[in-house]
Amino acid sequence: MSGFAIRGWCPDAWHPMVAGDGLLVRVRPRLGRLDRDQALGLCDAALTFGNGLIDLTSRANFQLRGVSEVVWPALVERLVELELVEADPVREIKRNILVSPLWQDADDTVRIATELIARIAELPELPGKAGFVIDAGPVPVLLGEAGDFRIERAASGGLILRAQGRTSGVDVPPGTEVDRLIAMARWFAENGGLDVGRMSRFAAELPDWAQGSVKPAPAAGAFRPGPTPTGAAWGVPFGQVSALALARLISDPAATALRATPWRLLIVEGATFAPVEELVDDPQDPLLRVDACPGAPSCPQASVETRELARGIAPQVTGRLHVSGCAKLCAATGRADVTLTGREGRYDFSGEGRERLALGRDEVLALFGAG
Structure with a gap:
């Protein structure tokens, strides 16, 4: 496994990372969402190919643990079949996108993230941890989460493009958000960003079209376990849950899908809020x-x-x-x-x-x- 023992980057399914209990294999669900079949398939894969433990990461990704190098290729094949991983490793490594987990069908977050995924091949090579944030709901919820190239809701009600590390951004005309994100990523890569690593550490002056004085709207309050507009949310202690517990949760007849969040909380669409083994239901826990x-x-x-x-x-x-x-x-x-x-x-x-x-x-x- 020495070929995988690299640090200072984010693993994905095609580029796992070595831990003390085996390989870590990261899954980046589109829009942070797994439908019932995908969720059950992920749980089965964790039990079949790993040690049965699943991490929920600060990028709202899922991570399978305890995978051996021998079974890793079969695991990736299974994840591709479930449409949880891109068949093209280059597309997969570029698809580092954090979206507001509170998105609604056909809203701005869905529209922008879906277009960005469709145009992912237009992105340049970026540092391993560089990523995008699409926080275009009525109120920003991801202001405290890392992400180099950001689309956020402004207090005026419009959307802004903001570079991580800058307190303000620039208004973005509707329909041009992905054009601007790709342009900023290219500018970053072409001007030394690959060596610096993260936009927050990049001291170069932004191009004129990326500079502005528009601040994001005030952030929403902390998200806690409890009922949500789409179902119910539970806390995941330390960001880790067993595949068996997760499978029981999504097997609830009322549950239709899982949504990951960057706050070690899982949203279960359609579910009724109630105590669940291994998960946290008390907002004061x-x-x-x-x-x-x-x-x-x-x-x-x-x-x-x-x-x-x-x-x-x-x-x-x-x-x-x-x-x-x-x-x-x-x-x-x-x-x-x-x-x-x-x-x-x-x-x-x-x-x-x-x-x-x-x-x-x-x-x-x-x-x-x-x-």
């Missing part, structure tokens, strides 16, 4: 305030266990908690009030205006009164 990577032994970079420790101390933390197996802090979704970082088998603590280094597990639990 402390696990909704926790970021924790897989930790040891699932990740070869980690030297400590993370998630069981996070479960034990989360109720004692009033703000956001981040538990990382190593100093890379991969799971972070934003600023944490309390951070525990693995180092040589022990934990470094920071937060609440203090710091303590090289704590053992029992010392961490005692520190939070959870021992």
